[in-house]
Amino acid sequence: MKKMGPKAWSLRRRQVWSSRLTQAGFILVLLSLWYGASNHWGVNALLLPKPQLVWAELVDILRTGEFWPDLLLTLSELAGAFTISLTLGLVVGFLVSLSPALVKVFEPLIAGVYAVPIILFLPLFVLFFGLGAPSKIALGATISFFPIVLNTIAGFVSVDRICVTAARSMGASPAKLVRYVLVPGALPVILTGLRMGFTIALLAIIGSETIASLAGIGHRIVQMAEAMETARMFAYIVFVIVIAASLNALVSSLEKRGAARR
Amino acid sequence: MIRHGFILKFMGRHPRWSQLIVVLLFLVFWELAARFWVDKMFLSPPSRVYGEIGRVFSTRGVPEALGITLLELGVAFTLAVMAGLVVGLAVGLGNFARRSFMPIILLLYGIPQITILPLFILYFGIGAPSKIAFGVTHGFFPIVLAIVAGVQNLKPILMTSAQSMGASRWQIFRYVILPHMIPTFFAGMRLGMTGVLLGVLLAELYVSTAGIGQFTAIFTQSFDPTRLLGLISILALMAMVLNEIVRRGEAHFSKWRN
Numbered sequence: 001m002k003k004m005g006p007k008a009w010s011l012r013r014r015q016v017w018s019s020r021l022t023q024a025g026f027i028l029v030l031l032s033l034w035y036g037a038s039n040h041w042g043v044n045a046l047l048l049p050k051p052q053l054v055w056a057e058l059v060d061i062l063r064t065g066e067f068w069p070d071l072l073l074t075l076s077e078l079a080g081a082f083t084i085s086l087t088l089g090l091v092v093g094f095l096v097s098l099s100p101a102l103v104k105v106f107e108p109l110i111a112g113v114y115a116v117p118i119i120l121f122l123p124l125f126v127l128f129f130g131l132g133a134p135s136k137i138a139l140g141a142t143i144s145f146f147p148i149v150l151n152t153i154a155g156f157v158s159v160d161r162i163c164v165t166a167a168r169s170m171g172a173s174p175a176k177l178v179r180y181v182l183v184p185g186a187l188p189v190i191l192t193g194l195r196m197g198f199t200i201a202l203l204a205i206i207g208s209e210t211i212a213s214l215a216g217i218g219h220r221i222v223q224m225a226e227a228m229e230t231a232r233m234f235a236y237i238v239f240v241i242v243i244a245a246s247l248n249a250l251v252s253s254l255e256k257r258g259a260a261r262r
Numbered sequence: 263m264i265r266h267g268f269i270l271k272f273m274g275r276h277p278r279w280s281q282l283i284v285v286l287l288f289l290v291f292w293e294l295a296a297r298f299w300v301d302k303m304f305l306s307p308p309s310r311v312y313g314e315i316g317r318v319f320s321t322r323g324v325p326e327a328l329g330i331t332l333l334e335l336g337v338a339f340t341l342a343v344m345a346g347l348v349v350g351l352a353v354g355l356g357n358f359a360r361r362s363f364m365p366i367i368l369l370l371y372g373i374p375q376i377t378i379l380p381l382f383i384l385y386f387g388i389g390a391p392s393k394i395a396f397g398v399t400h401g402f403f404p405i406v407l408a409i410v411a412g413v414q415n416l417k418p419i420l421m422t423s424a425q426s427m428g429a430s431r432w433q434i435f436r437y438v439i440l441p442h443m444i445p446t447f448f449a450g451m452r453l454g455m456t457g458v459l460l461g462v463l464l465a466e467l468y469v470s471t472a473g474i475g476q477f478t479a480i481f482t483q484s485f486d487p488t489r490l491l492g493l494i495s496i497l498a499l500m501a502m503v504l505n506e507i508v509r510r511g512e513a514h515f516s517k518w519r520n
Contacts, residue, residue: 019365026366047384101274109281115505116498117459122467123478123490128304207376211467218376225380237377244374 049231057235081140093152114146144197151193155186306488318492338397350409371403393465400461404453412446445516
């Protein structure tokens with residue numbers, strides 16, 4: 001990590017604070033517009049429920065704890081999908097990176113498949129695995145496999161050849177070479193891939209729950225939409241956005257710590 | 263060990279051929295799996311999917327649905343590029359505007375848009391407008407971010423020298439900013455195309471009355487893997503062609519710099 005002087009640091013911090021303030025101000029403006037539109041300017045409550053009503057619904061959802069089964073299902077689907085893509089992505093990425101010839105053949109192939117919107121495979125997964133959790137896990141794992149494997153390849157390839165040669169000539173065993181040279185060198189790039197993979201796995205799972213499912217947090221939003229319970233739907237949307245944002249923030253901070261620790 | 267070395271050597275010498283062989287091996291594996299191991303209610307061999315691709319097109323409504331989806335993609339992409347270009351330039355060119363609006367754009371970009379898909383249906387109905395709107399919001403943000411980044415990468419010395427030589431604001435825009443923006447613009451278009459494809463297809467799969475989402479649902483529910491795989495292949499091909507067009511554009515228009 002680059003060290004910053006105290007002056008640069010305070011400037012940086014001021015920028016962060018001013019952008020936080022702008023964001024807070026924007027949210028306030030948006031909320032007051034929402035309040036005005038739904039309370040005073042006669043926008044249909046089915047299209048735009050009153051913010052105070054949404055707040056009451058949100059409090060009700062949190063108080064009754066009715067979100068737990070859906071949330072736990074979504075999170076366990078996410079865990080399943082991410083475990084699969086992490087394992088496969090790291091293993092395949094490492095194996096491909098072992099030889100420049102393999103990289104030359106497989107890297108463009110994998111990147112080429114990644115250029116297709118993978119969401120297209122969702123109907124196929126629903127056909128194979130049904131409407132339950134397995135089809136979500138399959139889609140999440142497939143989508144998040146690509147950034148993980150591509151970044152793993154890129155990470156290992158980016159390790160300085162001189163370091164590898166030096167370690168070898170000093171008599172490092174293959175295991176030691178991996179442990180002390182390759183992994184630390186590749187780690188930042190791999191961690192970025194893992195973060196990207198996690199984020200899009202979450203999106204894919206919520207998305208596939210929205211499109212075709214029986215339960216889960218994305219399904220709940222759709223259910224409320226179909227029942228025309230717009231206020232509760234808004235409350236669920238806010239809930240899911242907060243959950244997704246905190247998960248992503250958590251993963252980003254893990255990535256930063258992991259990259260800094262090496 | 264000798265064979266192993268031979269394969270690697272071959273791959274190193276002929277990466278294109280090796281890729282072709284890998285793809286062929288995959289197809290052979292798929293063919294065998296579909297013929298001998300997997301229930302044919304779920305998986306069709308590629309030979310059959312390819313052979314009956316005509317049957318997908320002759321399904322009543324499919325050509326029209328493909329046309330409608332293509333139209334949705336085109337309209338959404340055009341709108342996303344126009345809006346993204348205007349907002350990106352407006353936000354990127356001014357220091358004050360960048361500092362005050364960039365945080366808001368980043369905040370909005372961070373929202374998982376899929377959660378608000380039901381809202382789009384509520385506001386825009388189940389027809390084409392909701393798909394277009396969802397595609398636009400998916401394509402808009404990557405384009406804005408790319409353009410803002412591109413504007414920031416302009417070398418200040420170019421602006422200063424143009425100014426000191428007495429160029430008007432319009433001349434600076436036309437002869438300094440615009441030529442330098444072109445590679446960025448195409449990079450943004452490429453990212454935007456990815457976003458638009460995702461948005462439109464998500465909305466199509468969610469609910470559809472005329473586009474292809476309707477038919478993926480029908481083929482899934484009637485356990486017709488041949489036609490489903492055929493339709494998915496057509497759509498995947500369409501997506502690859504669209505991506506390739508913008509990628510070529512990007513490569514073509516950023517050549518002048520080198």
